Amino acid sequence: MSADETFGRRRRRGETHADERLRDVPEDLWETCPKCREAIYRKELERNLRVCPKCGFHLRLKCYERIAITADEGSFREFEMSAAPYNPLGFPEYDGKIAGDRKATGLSEAVVAGGCTIEGTPTVMAVMDMSFRGGSMGYEVGERVARAAEAALERRWPLIIFAASGGARMQESLISLMQMAKTSAALGRLDSAGLSYITVVTDMTYAGVLASFTSLGDVILAEPGAAMGFTGPRVIEITLRIRLPHEVQTSEFHHEHGMIDAIVERKDMRSTLARVLRWCTGAAARDSVLARAAHVEDTHEQ
Numbered sequence: 001m002s003a004d005e006t007f008g009r010r011r012r013r014g015e016t017h018a019d020e021r022l023r024d025v026p027e028d029l030w031e032t033c034p035k036c037r038e039a040i041y042r043k044e045l046e047r048n049l050r051v052c053p054k055c056g057f058h059l060r061l062k063c064y065e066r067i068a069i070t071a072d073e074g075s076f077r078e079f080e081m082s083a084a085p086y087n088p089l090g091f092p093e094y095d096g097k098i099a100g101d102r103k104a105t106g107l108s109e110a111v112v113a114g115g116c117t118i119e120g121t122p123t124v125m126a127v128m129d130m131s132f133r134g135g136s137m138g139y140e141v142g143e144r145v146a147r148a149a150e151a152a153l154e155r156r157w158p159l160i161i162f163a164a165s166g167g168a169r170m171q172e173s174l175i176s177l178m179q180m181a182k183t184s185a186a187l188g189r190l191d192s193a194g195l196s197y198i199t200v201v202t203d204m205t206y207a208g209v210l211a212s213f214t215s216l217g218d219v220i221l222a223e224p225g226a227a228m229g230f231t232g233p234r235v236i237e238i239t240l241r242i243r244l245p246h247e248v249q250t251s252e253f254h255h256e257h258g259m260i261d262a263i264v265e266r267k268d269m270r271s272t273l274a275r276v277l278r279w280c281t282g283a284a285a286r287d288s289v290l291a292r293a294a295h296v297e298d299t300h301e302q
């Protein structure tokens with residue numbers, strides 16, 4: 001009998017010592033870091049904005065958690081969006097899956113949009129959530145992103161989108177793919193009006209969502225270690241029979257190759273967005289002119 005069996009348990013196939021220890025840990029108190037597999041006290045993880053204190057991995061956030069750490073406290077006003085069931089192709093079991101995700105997440109779809117201020121600058125913000133249908137984009141997600149762009153246009157505010165998605169929603173087929181064109185057209189109108197659009201790539205951002213509105217940002221930021229790409233590594237392996245090195249589909253790789261403007265740690269994201277918003281809206285330039293004018297006045301008085 002092995003030592004493991006003596007203690008009433010046997011390490012399962014492919015399981016590490018850390019995995020084995022975690023089997024006995026109460027789930028509500030501890031969470032496993034998906035990268036280093038260490039158990040982290042959940043409260044410590046939350047204090048650390050859900051960034052692993054051991055390896056720095058940025059764990060996924062739910063959309064309202066993201067809004068809470070980004071918008072000025074109490075400033076977020078969610079736009080009213082349709083929550084009507086939508087199954088244009090009558091895809092089997094799709095209605096039940098949507099109903100199940102609604103119940104499990106408390107969300108009506110995979111994106112939430114609204115108006116808020118960030119360090120005082122008004123902005124429209126849309127945040128995607130991987131926990132609802134893997135953040136996939138069907139008609140309703142596309143509609144909400146396009147409406148967020150229209151709301152920004154109407155108010156003449158900048159727009160920020162936090163992307164997190166496995167891609168287009170297969171149950172809506174071509175209607176999902178049409179959202180790529182719809183969101184891009186809405187953002188084109190924002191661009192023609194001279195308004196700024198900032199995207200933030202978070203873990204994970206793939207396929208139709210990356211290839212449409214996420215890539216169109218005037219400024220594209222990303223969290224460290226976010227998986228991103230057009231086709232996922234599993235599909236590439238099955239169809240092309242090649243295995244890409246892991247680092248090819250990370251935000252760092254895309255930053256090195258010019259697709260991402262900056263990698264920003266979660267603790268710095270709010271202040272970075274605030275700074276970018278001030279540049280984009282001209283507030284930074286106005287402040288600088290006023291500061292210089294005040295300096296000139298002071299010099300004259302002396």
Ligand SMILES: [Zn+2]
Nearest residue numbers: 033036052055
């Ligand atoms: Zn870790």
